[in-house]
Amino acid sequence: MSFINDIKQAYYNANIVEKIIYINVFLFLITYIFTGFVIEWFTLPSNFTAFLYKPWTLITYAFIHQRLFHILSNLLVLYYIGNLFLDFYNKKQFVNCYFLGGIFGGLVFLINYYISNKYGDPLGGASAAVTAIFVAIATKIPRYALQLRFIGSVELWVLATIWVVLSILQLAAIDNGAALAHLGGGIFGFVYAKQLEKNNDIGKWFEAILNYFSKLTKSSKKSNLKTVYKSTNRTQSTDVEKSKQRKIDDILDKISKSGYESLTKEEKDFLFRAGKK
Known part of the structure; x- marks a missing residue:
């Protein structure tokens, strides 16, 4: 079991x-x-x-x-x-x-x-x-x-x-x-x-x-405390995702204009780590 x-x-x-x-x-x-x-x-x-x-x-x-x-x-x-x-x-x-x-x-x-x-x-x-x-x-x-x-x-x-x-x-x-x-x-x-x-x-x-x-399939009732807790987590998660997406978009714009080799080591490392997650 x-x-x-x-x-x-x-x-x-x-x-x-x-x-x-x-x-x-x-x-x-x-x-x-x-x-x-x-x-x-x-x-x-x-x-x-x-x-x-x-x-x-x-x-x-x-x-x-x-x-x-x-x-x-x-x-x-x-x-x-x-x-x-x-x-x-x-x-x-x-x-x-x-x-x-x-x-x-x-x-x-x-x-x-x-x-x-x-x-x-x-x-x-x-x-x-x-x-x-x-x-x-x-x-x-x-x-x-x-x-x-x-x-x-x-x-x-x-x-x-x-x-x-x-x-x-x-x-x-x-x-x-x-x-x-x-x-x-x-x-x-x-x-x-x-x-x-x-x-x-x-x-x-x-x-x-x-x-x-x-x-x-979801239950119809949830406690107010639980709802507030989830809402806070969702807001924090959304902020992180937006920040990450902005950085990704900036890097993609750079790739489209100048190619992958124009990226700095930090930018390449960031994309590589993103690809492994």
Whole structure:
């Protein structure tokens, strides 16, 4: 029981990226045990009529992995790139981009088979959602450099390009629906980041839906003391976040004008520390 309690505590203390990783790992184990049932009811079918009987699969498919390498590659990228995403965007924007990237990728998958009048393997995996996050943050800070062991400094746009090209190469396969879904997620991530630059969050409607269901699960009454305490913490946290964001924005402006190498050692160190959190 202590082990289970430790896992619960780790989950409750985790940020949104880590929570999604925990959920994916848990469902991977469930899929391993109940493979037939999970694949039948929670992956996204290529047959549009079958999808109409299981519309929830447009979301659940992104949490279903069958192969160990598949889930490892997705979650490793999500851990590093997702946490970097949170340094430049907020939690709600991460949720919007991740889930809507997965949904958009799923729609591209469905439309492809509907138009071609073909059927392929059902879609499973977080690749479309992860690609949306990857492309979005690479669009935001393309010249941000990551330090990779045995390789050295590599700018984010290069890594994102390699990730996307791997999906493009998969288009040559006979059953290329999964590759199209990945690219669909990438397109959404690019558009999402570009719209945020214009202060337009195209995922607000999805956020509103989540907020509605979240309010239904919360208790209706809280003590005044508890409310004041939370309000104070929220104000302090907001001030820190705003200060950090201002510094990040100043550094990004400098990168866009003069390139990454124009940064001082202190500025590079600050971005590097931000990327590791």
